[in-house]
Amino acid sequence: xxxxxQWPATLVQPVGSPLSLxxxxxxxxxxxxxxYRQAAGRGLQLLFYSVGIGQISSEVPQNLSASRPQDRQxxxxxxxxxxxxxxxxxxxxxxLGGRINNEQFFGPGxxxxxL
Amino acid sequence: GEDVEQSLFLSVREGDSSVINCTYTDSSSTYLYWxxxxxxxxxxxxxYIFSNMDMKQDQRLTVLLNKKDKxxxxxxxxxxxxxxxxxxxxxxxxxxxxLIFGSGTRLLVRP
Numbered sequence: 001x002x003x004x005x006q007w008p009a010t011l012v013q014p015v016g017s018p019l020s021l022x023x024x025x026x027x028x029x030x031x032x033x034x035x036y037r038q039a040a041g042r043g044l045q046l047l048f049y050s051v052g053i054g055q056i057s058s059e060v061p062q063n064l065s066a067s068r069p070q071d072r073q074x075x076x077x078x079x080x081x082x083x084x085x086x087x088x089x090x091x092x093x094x095x096l097g098g099r100i101n102n103e104q105f106f107g108p109g110x111x112x113x114x115l
Numbered sequence: 116g117e118d119v120e121q122s123l124f125l126s127v128r129e130g131d132s133s134v135i136n137c138t139y140t141d142s143s144s145t146y147l148y149w150x151x152x153x154x155x156x157x158x159x160x161x162x163y164i165f166s167n168m169d170m171k172q173d174q175r176l177t178v179l180l181n182k183k184d185k186x187x188x189x190x191x192x193x194x195x196x197x198x199x200x201x202x203x204x205x206x207x208x209x210x211x212x213x214l215i216f217g218s219g220t221r222l223l224v225r226p
Contacts, residue, residue, distance in 0.1 A: 043203065043216050043217055044158075044216040049213060092157075092158075102212060102214065103148075103160055104158075107157050108157050110120075111155070
């Protein structure tokens with residue numbers, strides 16, 4: 001069966017510090033991978049998605065970046081965090097032609113607080 | 116989620132029915148989804164409807180789709196306290212990989 005992991009679960013970082021959030025998927029090959037941010041009391045904002053190793057599409061200009069060094073690993077990074085980067089970060093995966101077209105499976109999330 | 120709109124909050128009494136509404140903008144959407152997010156957790160797919168359907172029933176859940184008005188609703192019968200969560204509707208834009216989510220409706224079930 002497929003599982004998706006995210007870590008850390010919670011993170012408190014000072015403004016200006018770097019960030020690295022990791023997401024890994026098990027039990028599937030060549031998934032589409034996604035990073036979302038959910039700000040307090042708001043909906044989901046798609047930040048990045050990837051359809052293969054080294055292929056990253058950015059949805060929103062910001063001081064965040066994403067990388068996909070391996071097929072089932074997706075990393076969200078920042079060189080210098082801003083207060084506005086606080087939120088709940090969710091990683092998700094999907095496969096084309098799955099049981100339900102583009103059904104996305106979400107990880108447990110990372111709650112980031114920037115102080 | 117500016118393309119998909121939902122009301123932000125709904126409060127119902129335990130045992131009553133809940134109806135969560137959503138409007139979307141892309142008439143070419145092939146699938147429309149309802150996701151559930153429990154506190155502090157990720158999202159889980161609750162149910163979905165294919166665009167050529169008007170209604171789908173799955174145990175206590177009923178999804179209604181009005182393509183003319185681009186309106187989607189989720190009805191939860193006999194709402195329980197465990198149904199308290201945020202419910203997101205989402206659409207797929209054409210043949211893209213991306214889901215467009217609404218802002219989510221927070222459902223509170225009062226005992």
